[in-house]
Amino acid sequence: MKKETVIAIVFGLALGGIVALLILFKGKDIELARNKAIGPKGKEQQLLGEPLKQIQGLELTSPSDGTIVDKNSITLTGKMEKDSLLVIQSPIRDMTARTTSNNFKIDFPLALGENVIKIVAYPKDKTMRAQEKDLKVYFLDSEL
Amino acid sequence: MKKILAYLIILLALVSSALFATSSVFSQEATDESAIDILKEKVADKVEELRQKNNKAISGFVQSNENNVIKIKTNAAEEYQVKLDPDLTKYFQIAGTTKKEIKSENIIADDYIIVTGVVTDKTISANAVFVDENFLVLIGRVSEVDKDNFSITVVTTAKEEITLDIETATKQSIVNIETVEIESTGFSKIKEGDTIHFVVKKTPEITDNTYTAKKLLLIPQEYFIK
Numbered sequence: 001m002k003k004e005t006v007i008a009i010v011f012g013l014a015l016g017g018i019v020a021l022l023i024l025f026k027g028k029d030i031e032l033a034r035n036k037a038i039g040p041k042g043k044e045q046q047l048l049g050e051p052l053k054q055i056q057g058l059e060l061t062s063p064s065d066g067t068i069v070d071k072n073s074i075t076l077t078g079k080m081e082k083d084s085l086l087v088i089q090s091p092i093r094d095m096t097a098r099t100t101s102n103n104f105k106i107d108f109p110l111a112l113g114e115n116v117i118k119i120v121a122y123p124k125d126k127t128m129r130a131q132e133k134d135l136k137v138y139f140l141d142s143e144l
Numbered sequence: 145m146k147k148i149l150a151y152l153i154i155l156l157a158l159v160s161s162a163l164f165a166t167s168s169v170f171s172q173e174a175t176d177e178s179a180i181d182i183l184k185e186k187v188a189d190k191v192e193e194l195r196q197k198n199n200k201a202i203s204g205f206v207q208s209n210e211n212n213v214i215k216i217k218t219n220a221a222e223e224y225q226v227k228l229d230p231d232l233t234k235y236f237q238i239a240g241t242t243k244k245e246i247k248s249e250n251i252i253a254d255d256y257i258i259v260t261g262v263v264t265d266k267t268i269s270a271n272a273v274f275v276d277e278n279f280l281v282l283i284g285r286v287s288e289v290d291k292d293n294f295s296i297t298v299v300t301t302a303k304e305e306i307t308l309d310i311e312t313a314t315k316q317s318i319v320n321i322e323t324v325e326i327e328s329t330g331f332s333k334i335k336e337g338d339t340i341h342f343v344v345k346k347t348p349e350i351t352d353n354t355y356t357a358k359k360l361l362l363i364p365q366e367y368f369i370k
Binding site: 066068085087089090091094095096097098111112113114116117118120122126130132134136138140141 | 199200201203238241242243272274276277278279280282283301317324325326341343359367368369
């Protein structure tokens, strides 16, 4: 075989290999570009680019469990996702509230002695489980 | 004449210096006293701060009360020894919105008490002991409604099965699913599958998980479908 023929064959094979690799890598992008998104138009990139949203879980910042106070009410402060339903129950009072932000602050009455208080948060997404916190607050006179 | 004048001046000087010295002593004493008062106040404030910081409350059912030591068991089944001081520890019975002073001997087994004081490990040095009532505040799902006996079975979030007797004294409420306000309701509105928040009084005699409901608050299952 002539030297020129061999060179031509080698070049041909190399060029063919490069084209094949290009087709392999670019083909995926072409397929994606051809796909149609099922959803609001114009928001596909935004949805794809958006990271997973962190949902605020129920947190009770004050008071702490076992607190002793000398007055007949306390302020419950904490965090929970906006638009959740809070149900607060104790032996002397039931209360419901809708959170208007990720933080809540609620005044709650106390009975003399031990107060067992249960706070339950039902998230806005009703398929998600409720979260609950328990605490005991003692209303005892200051003269002691 | 000059002599008399000189003596008068000397006498005047002596009296003045004596007066001056006395007033200095008094003002020094006054300064010392006010410094002592300030110090006493600071010490008292610090003691009060430490007392409040270290003052804890533990509650549980009395197991025994003898020899100035009460043994109690909490709802979490933890046992504590309550050390009583014959001179300093005070005892009260809570009744509604008032409390009445009682004696140590009035506290008997199965009483539910709250003890305040300094806690060290499983021992508490009691400043005060209050006899109170023990309530459980729970949440669960209604699994069965017995219309004949006015009772319901609830499975709590802790997977415990509890039977609740609904009596005329039971306060029954329901959450309006539109407004989320609490409204009054009746036994006939309770359905299987409803979420229920309830309060019961616990006593040591109850061993079969059957309680009389003090109050209940229903969240209709329709709230979760919407």
